[in-house]
Amino acid sequence: MLFSYRWLQTYFNEQLPEPKKLANLFTFHSFEVEEVLTEGDDAVFEIAILPNRRHDCLSHRGIAREISVLTGIPLARDPFREKIPKWNTPDTLVASIDDADGAPRYMTALMRGVSVGESPDWLKERLRAIGQKPKNNIVDATNYVMFELGQPLHVFDAEKFTKEGDTIKIGVRNAKEGELITALGGDEYILDKNDLIIVDGVSDSPLGIAGIKGGTACEIGSKTKNIIIESANFNPARVRRTATRLGLRTDASLRFESGLAPEQAAYALKEVIMLIEKLTGATLLGVRDMGKWESAGGRSSSGGKKSTAIPLSAQEANKLLGTDMNDGVLLDMLGELNFSHKKDEDKVIATPPFERLDVETKEDLIEEVGRVYGYEKIAAIPLPGADKSPAINKNFYYTEKIRDILTGLGFSEVYTHAIGGEGIIALENPLAEDKKFLRTTLQKGLQEYLAKAETNAELLGLSQIKIFEIGSVFSQKEELMLGVAVGNLKVVAESGADDTLRRALSSLAEELHAKEIDTDAEGVFSPKEAVFTMPLADFFEKLPSGKEYTAYQKPEIEPRYRPISQFPFVLRDIAVFVPEGTAHDEVAAVIKNEAGKLLVRIRLFDEFKKGGKISYAFRLVFQSHEKTLTDNEVNEAMARVVNALNTQEGFVVR
Amino acid sequence: MQEKMPQGHLHPLSQMIREINAIFYDLGFEFAEGPEIETEHYNFDALNIPANHPARDMWDTFWLKNSQQFSIFNFQFPNQKFLNSQNSKTQRLLLRTHTSPVQVRYMESHKPPLRIIAPGKVYRHEATDATHEAEFFQLEGLAIDKNITLAHLKGTLETFFRKFFGYEAKVRFRPSFFPFVEPGVEVDVECFKCEGSGLALSGVEGCALCKRTGWIEIMGAGMVHPKVLSGVGIDPRLWQGFAFGVGIERLGMLKYGVDDIRLFLSGDLRFINQF
Numbered sequence: 001m002l003f004s005y006r007w008l009q010t011y012f013n014e015q016l017p018e019p020k021k022l023a024n025l026f027t028f029h030s031f032e033v034e035e036v037l038t039e040g041d042d043a044v045f046e047i048a049i050l051p052n053r054r055h056d057c058l059s060h061r062g063i064a065r066e067i068s069v070l071t072g073i074p075l076a077r078d079p080f081r082e083k084i085p086k087w088n089t090p091d092t093l094v095a096s097i098d099d100a101d102g103a104p105r106y107m108t109a110l111m112r113g114v115s116v117g118e119s120p121d122w123l124k125e126r127l128r129a130i131g132q133k134p135k136n137n138i139v140d141a142t143n144y145v146m147f148e149l150g151q152p153l154h155v156f157d158a159e160k161f162t163k164e165g166d167t168i169k170i171g172v173r174n175a176k177e178g179e180l181i182t183a184l185g186g187d188e189y190i191l192d193k194n195d196l197i198i199v200d201g202v203s204d205s206p207l208g209i210a211g212i213k214g215g216t217a218c219e220i221g222s223k224t225k226n227i228i229i230e231s232a233n234f235n236p237a238r239v240r241r242t243a244t245r246l247g248l249r250t251d252a253s254l255r256f257e258s259g260l261a262p263e264q265a266a267y268a269l270k271e272v273i274m275l276i277e278k279l280t281g282a283t284l285l286g287v288r289d290m291g292k293w294e295s296a297g298g299r300s301s302s303g304g305k306k307s308t309a310i311p312l313s314a315q316e317a318n319k320l321l322g323t324d325m326n327d328g329v330l331l332d333m334l335g336e337l338n339f340s341h342k343k344d345e346d347k348v349i350a351t352p353p354f355e356r357l358d359v360e361t362k363e364d365l366i367e368e369v370g371r372v373y374g375y376e377k378i379a380a381i382p383l384p385g386a387d388k389s390p391a392i393n394k395n396f397y398y399t400e401k402i403r404d405i406l407t408g409l410g411f412s413e414v415y416t417h418a419i420g421g422e423g424i425i426a427l428e429n430p431l432a433e434d435k436k437f438l439r440t441t442l443q444k445g446l447q448e449y450l451a452k453a454e455t456n457a458e459l460l461g462l463s464q465i466k467i468f469e470i471g472s473v474f475s476q477k478e479e480l481m482l483g484v485a486v487g488n489l490k491v492v493a494e495s496g497a498d499d500t501l502r503r504a505l506s507s508l509a510e511e512l513h514a515k516e517i518d519t520d521a522e523g524v525f526s527p528k529e530a531v532f533t534m535p536l537a538d539f540f541e542k543l544p545s546g547k548e549y550t551a552y553q554k555p556e557i558e559p560r561y562r563p564i565s566q567f568p569f570v571l572r573d574i575a576v577f578v579p580e581g582t583a584h585d586e587v588a589a590v591i592k593n594e595a596g597k598l599l600v601r602i603r604l605f606d607e608f609k610k611g612g613k614i615s616y617a618f619r620l621v622f623q624s625h626e627k628t629l630t631d632n633e634v635n636e637a638m639a640r641v642v643n644a645l646n647t648q649e650g651f652v653v654r
Numbered sequence: 655m656q657e658k659m660p661q662g663h664l665h666p667l668s669q670m671i672r673e674i675n676a677i678f679y680d681l682g683f684e685f686a687e688g689p690e691i692e693t694e695h696y697n698f699d700a701l702n703i704p705a706n707h708p709a710r711d712m713w714d715t716f717w718l719k720n721s722q723q724f725s726i727f728n729f730q731f732p733n734q735k736f737l738n739s740q741n742s743k744t745q746r747l748l749l750r751t752h753t754s755p756v757q758v759r760y761m762e763s764h765k766p767p768l769r770i771i772a773p774g775k776v777y778r779h780e781a782t783d784a785t786h787e788a789e790f791f792q793l794e795g796l797a798i799d800k801n802i803t804l805a806h807l808k809g810t811l812e813t814f815f816r817k818f819f820g821y822e823a824k825v826r827f828r829p830s831f832f833p834f835v836e837p838g839v840e841v842d843v844e845c846f847k848c849e850g851s852g853l854a855l856s857g858v859e860g861c862a863l864c865k866r867t868g869w870i871e872i873m874g875a876g877m878v879h880p881k882v883l884s885g886v887g888i889d890p891r892l893w894q895g896f897a898f899g900v901g902i903e904r905l906g907m908l909k910y911g912v913d914d915i916r917l918f919l920s921g922d923l924r925f926i927n928q929f
Contacts, residue, residue: 474690
């Protein structure tokens with residue numbers, strides 16, 4: 001949410017620290033400040049309010065309270081500590097709640113003599129500063145109070161109600177299956193029996209989706225003279241369910257979803273009444289306050305009982321935080337937090353204020369004390385030595401052994417995606433139509449990666465691709481599998497893919513002292529391509545438990561990733577006659593030197609002797625990191641290479 | 655002509671898991687595992703993340719179609735007490751969004767004191783780009799004993815980062831929220847590129863890796879919530895401890911300078927063979 005520095009300053013008589021300092025305090029003691037922007041002579045904070053503090057901190061008052069806690073500067077005013085007036089009940093307005101669980105509190109105020117018009121400049125500025133668009137003085141007033149106190153409000157045009165004599169009736173009930181409502185803005189919604197709505201108590205027609213959005217039926221217009229203000233408390237799970245189902249998340253629903261303190265409704269109503277009186281000269285006829293929230297013991301944000309007193313000792317706080325606070329420090333922290341507290345022998349009994357629904361347990365209180373105290377005060381202490389060595393995980397032990405054996409045989413390890421286009425188990429909410437299933441085998445993924453490697457073979461400098469994967473597959477149950485694959489780029493008699501794979505599997509079984517692996521079971525075997533998969537659970541079961549993991553060898557120099565080019569590579573061959581005795585490295589060096597950094601790989605692929613000379617033939621791979629190379633660019637490089645070779649004593653390019 | 659057989663390459667994810675296991679083994683942590691298809695109970699409810707609660711929004715989930723058709727026996731080591739309860743009848747199956755369920759399962763079947771790491775594959779219903787993947791790997795750690803505090807968490811993480819990244823990395827905590835820990839913290843580690851100074855070796859813009867702050871946000875952590883402990887039959891008045899979770903690809907991007915998370919599952923040997 002966005003917060004205006006100037007708006008926050010109105011809570012204090014003393015000058016606040018400058019915005020950057022304030023941002024820092026928040027980040028280390030409350031919430032992350034994602035950005036601080038300067039808007040004219042104001043600064044605007046974008047603060048990521050933590051999910052468990054939305055109920056009290058999606059508001060300027062809540063953040064002002066945090067500032068007071070963190071800086072020690074007292075609040076000049078706190079709307080949540082002021083007295084609620086003793087309001088009259090209006091004769092001409094009645095309210096009823098059909099579903100007590102859906103609406104723990106429902107307050108309405110009837111005001112007469114409103115004149116709808118433009119808001120004063122100060123109000124428009126405040127709203128604009130936090131990214132809101134001013135509309136008219138009535139709507140703006142309710143918006144202002146929502147961003148001030150975190151309590152969503154709604155206003156109805158009282159004259160648009162169907163009256164019963166002189167009386168306006170407003171009701172809160174569950175919608176009927178299929179009932180329709182047109183929301184402000186014009187969109188129509190189809191409701192179901194779990195959606196809570198506000199209705200005209202006489203005509204029974206829907207006026208708003210409770211806690212989410214008002215309807216057009218009683219919309220405020222330029223001619224509105226009398227209004228009904230709604231300030232309520234709705235069941236968070238119900239609001240969330242309806243908002244999600246309708247795809248309608250609003251500033252109001254976000255707050256109600258978090259579970260607000262029912263007390264807030266009264267304080268917000270007081271503020272908005274005062275504001276509308278000031279802005280329009282309207283008079284308050286009375287307030288109706290309905291709902292079972294008090295007898296239900298109030299509600300906490302987690303749906304549990306309202307928080308009461310929490311006993312805590314400094315020792316208990318230190319025990320969880322690893323700090324070294326004494327009683328005095330604990331009392332200081334509770335004072336700064338503005339939690340009422342009293343000493344009780346070696347403990348302190350702290351009572352969080354009504355709006356702090358998130359502080360219910362000892363641990364919650366310790367977190368409050370800890371963050372205000374400062375996590376930077378916690379020293380880094382190593383864990384005490386363990387009593388005994390940890391147990392060896394058999395699966396990990398053997399999969400690690402398999403990795404070492406296979407990489408020793410020249411296989412590289414891959415991980416393929418588990419979600420793909422084929423399978424038995426489907427996803428309810430896939431990310432794409434062709435990614436709806438969980439894989440039933442590793443084979444397909446390995447074959448795809450063999451094909452991919454083949455296109456990059458020259459770049460890799462390989463003529464045979466050998467890969468393996470250890471991962472889970474999903475059919476009637478989830479199973480850990482080993483998949484091994486070999487792909488030949490040219491079919492060579494003594495090392496066909498099938499032979500290579502069979503020999504590797506044989507070595508694997510031997511080194512693990514396991515029974516010969518049956519390669520007739522699951523796989524594809526041909527001289528060009530061979531893939532084999534095997535479930536590991538049964539295989540490991542027959543093997544003894546591991547005693548000790550292989551000692552870890554940290555590499556001397558950690559590998560550093562070099563970006564791979566996304567652009568196509570170009571191949572060229574070159575053959576040179578050189579005097580006998582010349583090493584191929586020498587020739588290669590000349591080529592590399594002349595070709596420059598566009599040459600990414602050079603490979604000797606042929607050599608023979610003839611008439612006192614040697615012919616070396618090289619395969620050259622050109623690629624750029626910035627673009628697709630043109631034939632001209634490569635030809636130019638080749639021309640330079642040919643030239644450089646020919647100028648060497650005794651070298652002749654063929 | 656004959657080509658020498660080159661050594662194959664271990665995938666960087668496996669290399670990191672291997673190193674992580676070695677570091678934590680020395681600190682007394684056991685390697686633990688669990689299924690990738692999980693129940694709502696183990697992935698959410700047991701971690702104090704109830705249904706219809708905004709906290710669920712923190713994890714975008716892949717749900718399995720027709721969950722009720724698959725016997726949950728096939729997919730997990732059943733918690734007998736839970737299976738006999740009413741909730742098991744309405745449990746939905748999902749792809750686990752974190753490896754925290756492994757901690758719950760382990761705690762149900764082992765008495766404290768205990769220390770485990772749980773590296774494993776997780777799934778998030780998120781669009782894929784250079785820093786986000788729907789399928790990735792997470793590492794979680796858990797230590798429960800009589801007197802384990804946030805100070806031990808700081809110390810353990812500093813030891814881990816020192817060995818893993820190879821420099822004296824200081825760690826700092828910022829307040830955060832996760833339903834299964836209280837207090838909850840974000841953990842930042844000192845930037846190794848600029849050694850916490852925020853300055854670049856050359857140029858005036860400052861260190862790009864940590865955006866000139868000198869710190870890198872690296873993981874979430876905290877003290878295990880008493881509700882989670884009592885849920886698995888551990889008395890929170892007697893036992894307490896820390897838990898942490900970090901993305902392994904994220905560690906790899908920092909350790910090796912990899913610039914695109916999608917490379918890890920690309921099967922591209924031009925990437926894998928660099929390690």
